[in-house]
Amino acid sequence: MNAMPELETFIKTLENEHALDRAGLVKLLTCEEALPLYMAADRVRKKFAGDDVHLRGLVEFSSYCFRTCFYCGLRAANNKIKRFRMEPEEIIECAKHAVSCGLKTIVLQSGEDKSFTINELCSIVNRIKCMDVAVTLSIGELSKSEYRALKNAGTDRYLLRIETSNKQLYKSLHPGMSYKNRVRCLYDLKELGYETGTGCLIGLPGQTPEMLADDLLFFKELDADMIGMGPFIPCTGTPLECEDGGDVDTVLKMMALARLLMPDINIPAATALGVKDSDGYKKGLICGANVIMPNMGRNEYKKLYAIYPGKGVGIINPENQIETIKTAIFQLGRNISCDYGSRKRLINTV
16 A cells, blocks of 8 residues: 555655654654655665664673663662672673674663762773774763763763653653753763764653654754664563553654654664564664664673563573574675774765
8 A cells, every 4th residue: 555645745755855844754653554664764774874784782781770760670769670780800701702703883781870980981991992893882871071081981882862852751751860961961972972872762651643753853953873762661660560562663663764864873673672573673674773782791681681571581692692683684685784883974964
């Protein structure tokens, strides 16, 4: 079935001009026939990002967090989970293993765990940089001076998801946190020269298509270098444990629209997408994604990084996981990237 003429016009505008207003984005987010949108996103991905898929080694090194975000299983108030914190040498060994598997980016992720000093983190980053890889951090909100120190230590990229750009929804889900400070962090990261990633949770209680459209426009205004989006999955031990989760189709629409709006950015097929749908990685790759992050952490910790149900469940050893991912990529006629996977700016997307 073909898209309605109005929707076809919106998609054509996005594909050619990489811009669309809020109302047009909302109509595409709520359309029943999304295949033309996905196909356009895949064409734009191929044109601007190429057929390479970047594999990035994810190391989740601490499940401690002092925040109390309503949707996250790692929230400080959740006493139903077992916590872990890796020693620096364990982190380095995981990074070495990822490098031995041919990965060219190491992603270090944790809850907001203040047990690690900035000097300790800088030392870890510096040691990993000596392995000839790019380093991405995803460790939450810091001061500008702390971000500067980590950048000087060699950090290339930083991922800090806004989760929602709607100020009221943000406030309702993040007790004790400031939307203004979250945005400040993102602009500090950009100013300091980081490749800056952000993103949102899709399917949060109270979230509307209009809010999701605003998220996309926020990402474009920020000129984010990477957008990570996944479905909200309710988690035991959180205030939202009985809520409905996000649906895969809306996630795929958001990924496709992000690719069309910002054609040269990096977009991962998120782990949560794979949890919600056994073909989630493949579906993400054909809707604009060009990044997958295999989990290179220690097996005994993977299930303990319980930000949502199913996280880390069924993960086999890293080598087999990478081979499974590569098989899916090759089945789509795509390639495995051999470079660091930095954003290749081909046009002015601001």
